[in-house]
Amino acid sequence: MLWKRSQRGFTLLEMLTVATVLVILASAVIPMVKNGITRQQEIELRRNLREMRTAIDNYKAMADQQKITAPPVANNGYPESLEVLVEGVSLTGKTTKIRFLRRIPVDPFTGKPQWGLRSAQDESDSTSWGGGSVFDVYSLSDRKGMNGIPYKEW
Numbered sequence: 001m002l003w004k005r006s007q008r009g010f011t012l013l014e015m016l017t018v019a020t021v022l023v024i025l026a027s028a029v030i031p032m033v034k035n036g037i038t039r040q041q042e043i044e045l046r047r048n049l050r051e052m053r054t055a056i057d058n059y060k061a062m063a064d065q066q067k068i069t070a071p072p073v074a075n076n077g078y079p080e081s082l083e084v085l086v087e088g089v090s091l092t093g094k095t096t097k098i099r100f101l102r103r104i105p106v107d108p109f110t111g112k113p114q115w116g117l118r119s120a121q122d123e124s125d126s127t128s129w130g131g132g133s134v135f136d137v138y139s140l141s142d143r144k145g146m147n148g149i150p151y152k153e154w
Helices: 012-064 082-087
Strands: 116-118 136-138
Touching: 012 082, 012 136
Parallel strands: none
Antiparallel strands: 116 136
């Protein structure tokens, strides 16, 4: 079978055109993938913060109702640390423990299960823990969210 010279394959111009189109498509997709990853990390951060804050609130409610062994009076009913929420606290008059968290969640932006803590006596925007009790938690990441607010302020 005889092939004509023009039917053997692609020309250099056709190859360059296809390569150019692929580069344009790739340059449009890469930022969307990066934004998708960041958005997913932000969703995980919100979920982790909500989980820990709910555990702190549940601990406080049970301490106020005297259903668990009371924390020191200076703590105003808040746990001494996040580890207390994981280890559990004895129910009043019983030997069984109630746990408020299975584990301390990992901060998706730092990759560590370490969080900034605020006590009830600290200012609401404080970045140093006064110790004693855990009233609130925040991310230790220095990055800003897609909404322009630093993750430390979430």
